[in-house]
Amino acid sequence: MSAPLEDYALIGDTYTAGLVSRSGSMDWLCLPRFDSGACFARLLGGERHGHWSLAPYGDGWSVTRRYLTDSLVLETTFRQAGDEVRVLDCMPVRNDRPDVTRRVEGVRGRVPMRSCFVPRFDYGSIVPWFRPDNRRLHAVAGPDHLTLDSEFPLEPTDDGRAVTHFQVGPGDAVEFHLGWNSREYGSPPRPGGDIVSATRRWWQEWASHCRYQGRYREAVVRSLITLKALTYAPTGGIIAAPTTSLPEQLGGVRNWDYRHCWIRDATFTLLALLDSGYESEARAWREWLLRAVAGEPEQMQILYGIDGTRRLPELELDWLPGYENSRPVRIGNDAARQHQWDVYGELMDALHQARHAGIPPAEDAWRVQRKLMDFLEGHWREPDSGIWEMRGPRRHFTHSKAMAWAAADRAVKAVEDFGLHGPVDRWKRLRAQIFDDICDKGYDPGRNTFTQHYGSTTVDAALLTLPGIGFLPAQDERMRGTVRAVEEELLSGGFVQRYAMTDRTPHVDGLPQGEGAFLPCTFWLADCYIQQGDTARGRALFERLLGLRNDVGLLSEEYDIRAERLVGNFPQALSHIALINTATGLDGHRSGQGSRQDGASAGRSMR
Numbered sequence: 001m002s003a004p005l006e007d008y009a010l011i012g013d014t015y016t017a018g019l020v021s022r023s024g025s026m027d028w029l030c031l032p033r034f035d036s037g038a039c040f041a042r043l044l045g046g047e048r049h050g051h052w053s054l055a056p057y058g059d060g061w062s063v064t065r066r067y068l069t070d071s072l073v074l075e076t077t078f079r080q081a082g083d084e085v086r087v088l089d090c091m092p093v094r095n096d097r098p099d100v101t102r103r104v105e106g107v108r109g110r111v112p113m114r115s116c117f118v119p120r121f122d123y124g125s126i127v128p129w130f131r132p133d134n135r136r137l138h139a140v141a142g143p144d145h146l147t148l149d150s151e152f153p154l155e156p157t158d159d160g161r162a163v164t165h166f167q168v169g170p171g172d173a174v175e176f177h178l179g180w181n182s183r184e185y186g187s188p189p190r191p192g193g194d195i196v197s198a199t200r201r202w203w204q205e206w207a208s209h210c211r212y213q214g215r216y217r218e219a220v221v222r223s224l225i226t227l228k229a230l231t232y233a234p235t236g237g238i239i240a241a242p243t244t245s246l247p248e249q250l251g252g253v254r255n256w257d258y259r260h261c262w263i264r265d266a267t268f269t270l271l272a273l274l275d276s277g278y279e280s281e282a283r284a285w286r287e288w289l290l291r292a293v294a295g296e297p298e299q300m301q302i303l304y305g306i307d308g309t310r311r312l313p314e315l316e317l318d319w320l321p322g323y324e325n326s327r328p329v330r331i332g333n334d335a336a337r338q339h340q341w342d343v344y345g346e347l348m349d350a351l352h353q354a355r356h357a358g359i360p361p362a363e364d365a366w367r368v369q370r371k372l373m374d375f376l377e378g379h380w381r382e383p384d385s386g387i388w389e390m391r392g393p394r395r396h397f398t399h400s401k402a403m404a405w406a407a408a409d410r411a412v413k414a415v416e417d418f419g420l421h422g423p424v425d426r427w428k429r430l431r432a433q434i435f436d437d438i439c440d441k442g443y444d445p446g447r448n449t450f451t452q453h454y455g456s457t458t459v460d461a462a463l464l465t466l467p468g469i470g471f472l473p474a475q476d477e478r479m480r481g482t483v484r485a486v487e488e489e490l491l492s493g494g495f496v497q498r499y500a501m502t503d504r505t506p507h508v509d510g511l512p513q514g515e516g517a518f519l520p521c522t523f524w525l526a527d528c529y530i531q532q533g534d535t536a537r538g539r540a541l542f543e544r545l546l547g548l549r550n551d552v553g554l555l556s557e558e559y560d561i562r563a564e565r566l567v568g569n570f571p572q573a574l575s576h577i578a579l580i581n582t583a584t585g586l587d588g589h590r591s592g593q594g595s596r597q598d599g600a601s602a603g604r605s606m607r
């Protein structure tokens with residue numbers, strides 16, 4: 001069985017990532033890319049689905065963990081009586097092929113250690129052939145070829161495991177290297193040099209460019225490093241999380257594959273990176289984006305594969321029982337076929353922010369934006385699946401319309417602020433039309449709140465982003481009423497649900513009821529408090545959210561209030577983005593998703 005989510009730490013090489021538990025077991029690793037089949041899938045099943053444990057032998061060891069300062073090198077320290085040993089885990093940022101380095105360092109006493117290597121390709125389903133070769137073990141099946149290098153002879157057992165026992169004393173260091181090779185690479189040379197120090201230095205150099213110097217620096221830098229680790233270096237694509245099917249409710253069916261690039265999530269990531277001083281990532285993401293959406297605007301998808309692939313068919317892996325028996329385990333994501341109008345606004349906004357940040361213009365950007373605007377003009381009145389990717393009927397989601405407003409607003413500003421060419425008067429009229437439409441149909445004057453969708457009687461946490469995009473100031477009475485409605489309807493145990501799942505809202509998402517509180521939405525509520533001037537309240541909520549991070553500073557997508565556990569895919573970009581934004585807002589630099597609040601006046605002036 002897997003460990004609780006809180007027990008996992010992330011390592012990665014900006015091509016793929018793995019999760020290591022407190023007890024030293026690597027229970028999730030997809031090779032060679034984020035979206036490849038996992039060779040360790042115990043996270044979603046049991047020992048037989050693949051893992052690699054490296055820890056002191058026997059019971060009774062206490063464990064502490066940390067990342068080496070400002071890096072993605074994980075240090076796990078095991079102590080018992082007078083004995084102490086540490087394991088350093090990392091993936092060197094890649095030159096050609098993936099490599100996991102695990103270094104054992106003796107500190108005190110003579111510590112008996114055990115490495116148990118159980119690779120299972122294709123998400124735990126395929127037992128490889130093993131071929132020992134002195135201190136190297138080959139594990140091969142189909143397209144996959146792992147090599148495990150060690151200082152000890154590695155002998156496989158009949159049940160497809162390689163178990164090694166050894167001892168370390170003070171000052172001893174023992175390293176294991178796991179490499180993945182495709183057939184054409186053949187057998188790679190043994191890795192050499194001080195890989196752990198080089199990897200630590202790489203991350204520290206990267207983190208040193210962070211502009212944020214406020215009081216939450218440690219949490220912000222950890223979040224930035226996590227976002228960088230979720231970036232696919234060859235294309236600049238940014239994944240939503242490195243896992244699939246970690247459930248939104250323990251034992252539930254809301255289990256999705258997040259190892260893909262959502263325009264929405266990636267755009268928010270881009271803005272957080274840009275605000276924190278990381279322009280080259282922003283440029284790389286823009287290249288990815290422009291390539292991915294190239295073609296006819298009606299063919300634009302809301303999510304793509306990490307290399308821009310469009311087809312992401314959703315499959316269920318029936319041999320995996322799922323994290324804590326949460327079936328099904330899915331790969332691929334059918335949300336790729338949905339229409340969600342908010343992504344047009346997010347995309348237009350991100351390219352606008354990139355211009356504001358002085359990122360040199362991309363050749364095709366404005367041409368693509370104009371085509372997308374033509375498309376949106378003809379379609380914004382249609383219903384969509386909304387930011388939460390509802391699998392129920394399409395609706396007129398108020399947040400989606402507000403993001404269509406944001407798209408029109410940024411188109412106008414591109415002409416007015418940057419001198420780009422376009423039908424600015426037409427776009428101004430469009431912006432005003434959408435604004436009026438929302439205020440007429442997506443606002444309930446009786447309750448003084450915007451509503452989830454046109455004509456609905458409930459609210460939606462996505463509406464908390466309206467001040468951040470500049471639609472209305474947070475102090476506007478309608479926004480104050482909306483915040484109050486969110487508090488009344490969606491707050492549970494102090495954390496915010498995305499939307500109500502009650503008998504009043506049947507079939508809104510087409511799924512059985514029940515999921516955790518959504519952490520990004522709770523950060524958005526803190527943003528609204530700060531924007532309304534109630535900094536103390538915003539800070540208190542923010543610090544409560546910080547308290548949900550695990551011991552190495554990571555957050556999942558959701559939080560199960562009753563079980564007091566993190567749930568959903570892990571670590572999740574959206575949660576870490578929201579953390580960075582709120583921290584930045586609390587330090588007075590800005591609040592909300594991006595410095596976009598100048599847009600509100602433009603919308604209203606056209607009424």
Ligand SMILES: OC[C@H]1O[C@H](O[C@H]2O[C@H](CO)[C@@H](O)[C@H](O)[C@H]2O)[C@H](O)[C@@H](O)[C@@H]1O
Nearest residue numbers: 240256262264265333335387388389574
């Ligand atoms: O809850 C239903 C949907 O859940 C996933 O979508 C959520 O995650 C996305 C990635 O972080 C995010 O962009 C979206 O706003 C969230 O609702 C899942 O990917 C969908 O397939 C599913 O319908």
